Amino acid sequence: MRTALRWAWLIGLFLMACAPRPAARTRLVVAVQPTFAVSEMLEQARPLEQDLEQRLGPDVDVEIYVPLSQAGVVEALRFGQAHVAFMGPFAGLLAVERAGAQVVLAEVREVFHGAQKTEATYYYSYWVVPQDSPYQSLAELKGKRACFPSPISTSGYIGPMARLIERGLLPEPAEGQEVDPKAFFGQVLFAGGYGQCWEALKAGQVDVTVIAGDVPEKLYHEVLDHTRILEEQGPLPSHVVVVSSALSEPLRTRVVEALMGLGAPEHRSLMRRFISGLFVGFQKTDAQTHLGALRAYLQRTHIAFSERVEVGKGGGK
Structure with missing residues (x-):
């Protein structure tokens, strides 16, 4: 009897050892x-x-x-x-x-994309001035006041700065230096967002700002309904x-x-x-x-x- 139990125990151990183990996750x-x-x-x-x-x-x-x-x-x-x-x-x-x-x-x-609402992996941003602004081009804004949402905003700063360089209005910076918007504008404000820049433009605190095609729809329409577009940049990812x-x-x-x-x-x-x-x-x-x-x-x-x-x-x- 003891021998049979011992064999049963050994067979059980053997079967446990041979059983497939769950794979590590x-x-x-x-x-x-x-x-x-x-x-x-x-x-x-x-x-x-x-x-x-x-x-x-x-x-x-x-x-x-x-x-x-x-x-x-x-x-x-x-x-x-x-x-x-x-x-x-x-x-x-x-x-x-x-x-x-x-x-x-x-x-x-x-x-x-302009006035059209769409679904896409890219969009554009736009330089805008009030509808009654005397300025008709970016070149006329030299020495004026500009508002940007953030110094790391792709659509609100990086793209617009590249556009100024493309237009020859800002020099391309030397190695080790960043583009300086104050080399063109007389005053530069980083307001923390597109809505804040729009408020600054409405209040007459700045002469130009930027709006992007990926802001909330209400803000986008409000801005474009009361401004003129001078320039655009994109595609922005x-x-x-x-x-x-x-x-x-x-x-x-x-x-x-x-x-x-x-x-x-x-x-x-x-x-x-x-x-x-x-x-x-x-x-x-x-x-x-x-x-x-x-x-x-x-x-x-x-x-x-x-x-x-x-x-x-x-x-x-």
């Missing part, structure tokens, strides 16, 4: 750009985390990561602490150039999804397809918390296609990335 870290309190973002990110895990299958463990800054997202990609990131175009370009990351998706957003070079196939393709699925209308309100308030979907792309114009603007203006001004998530980057 692959950890996938998704970094999102910081737009409000980290604790609140992590709480709101749980549905996104769960949805991605459902799409990717039981072998992938998704973790949402919120660095304290967009520069922190770049570093996380560079050192393998993040595999996927939702980023603004300027920070996304830095991730490509400094962290060896790759752009895989561009945000499709609700924007205006929307937000991007970048992946680390450490994210290899076949998981890379699975991740891209899972993220494409989040462009469905039922996920729109969720994604607008983490991409932009204008998000409607994703489109496959690469850095040269989507960020080529921005790279050219930066090469012309020598503007360096800085988080001196926190940019909101509602558009107008």
